[in-house]
Amino acid sequence: MDSRKIPIRVANGRAYIWDVDDLQTIRSEHRLCGLLVGTLPHLSQQNLFLGIPSQLMPEEAALLVEKEYAVFVDDASAYRGATLSEFNAWNAEQREYIKHQQLVLEQEHANKKPPEVAQKVMSEEAIRKRKEREMKRQKKAAELQETEAEVPNANEEKVVEAEAPESSNAFPTTYNISIAAPSSSVPWYDPSNSTYSSISSAKAAGIWDFPSDLQDRARYGVFKDLWEQGYFMGGGIRFGGDYLVYPGDPLRYHSHFCATVISSPTQRIQPMEIVAHGRLGTATKKTHLFCTWDDEKGTVDYLSIEWAGFG
Known part of the structure; x- marks a missing residue:
């Protein structure tokens, strides 16, 4: 495996991946997907197909840096003013x-x-x-x-x-031409003094603040524990939870679980909440997970609920 660490470019507290090869690496080798948020110039409607950059969830970015697969880059400070001759x-x-x-x-x-x-x-x-x-x-x-x-x-x-001939279909009028992202090739971009290899150093520099409180620590703890068990994770807000848990790549598998993070073992759960998650999980063919984070022990306990015994 290449020892090169993936640059996670941080802008306004959000983490982005700009290189396609890096996206492939984090998905195939590290089981993290991100979410494409860039527009594609040749598509008129930008509500279905998107392109680079890929925005990482805070949990994904923190996990990559903690496992020493990636580093944070303060994207704004890595740029210096370009002269007109350099730009030309x-x-x-x-x-x-x-x-x-x-x-x-x-x-x-x-x-x-x-x-x-x-x-x-x-x-x-x-x-x-x-x-x-x-x-x-x-x-x-x-x-x-x-x-x-x-x-x-x-x-x-x-x-x-010399009159031009009528239009011919011998050659296509458009081509897909790849152009490197500006931040990876321009001479006025230098991340050497804006790179941070740990979460603590990025926090000290003021470019990163996750996890910052108990709820963040609980989300990150649950996310990392499920990831270490071999699962892929995605956002679960569409199904009433914090994460969707996949047994493999989401391009090949449906999610088996919808996970909700409980930040403390003593936090109360209302009966109506249990019923709602159970019914929603059954309707979407998923098992709902209540994931309880113990901040003192740094451990996670799981409780699954699903409807059974019909008839």
């Missing part, structure tokens, strides 16, 4: 890189062009030449009708011959 140079490099990728993609598409597409291109070329010949004949006929003889202008002839 970087912009020129990006444009050249995009042009290079486009040429490569066009060449790959041309090499894979099927025979029927090539035949269609040839037929369209024949149509174009036929139209050019017809235009030349019409032009000569108009010149003969003029009262004064006039020598045709060579430049005008060239214009006719």
Whole structure:
């Protein structure tokens, strides 16, 4: 495994992952998913498909740093003011890189062009030449009708011959071109003095504050305990809990449990709350977990509820 630690960029107290390879690493190797919150330029509606960055839950970010898989980066202080010449140079490099990728993609598409597409291109070329010949004949006929003889202008002839052909479907008009995130390549981004390898140091720097109280410690304790048992976790607010607990990657499995965090062993639970969670869990085909955190012992106790004995 690569010893490189994943940079978690913190902005306004929220943790983000900007690199696609880092997203793959934390999902495949560390069983953490995050939530994509970035927009995709080529999609008109931004309510279903989203892109980078991925925002991590506070529990996910804290766990990655505690396990020494990642470090916090104060994203705002890592940037310095860029000069106009630096920005222009970087912009020129990006444009050249995009042009290079486009040429490569066009060449790959041309090499894979099927025979029927090539035949269609040839037929369209024949149509174009036929139209050019017809235009030349019409032009000569108009010149003969003029009262004064006039020598045709060579430049005008060239214009006719150079007329662009009709649009062809030989090549696609759009390409998917990858561009590195600015913070990973620009010369005016230097995180070396804005990187923190522990939660305590990030708190001391004022960029991170989770966990800050008993409820945060309870949430983090429950999250870490379930994660250490091999589960994947996601947000559970849609199903009336704190977390959804998956036996494997959420792209392949449905969640088996919906977990609610109880911050103290002495905290009271109302009977109506038990009934509500039980009925909701049954309706969504999940078992509801009450997860009680003991702050003194640093342990978690679990109580599952589900409806049974119908009939």
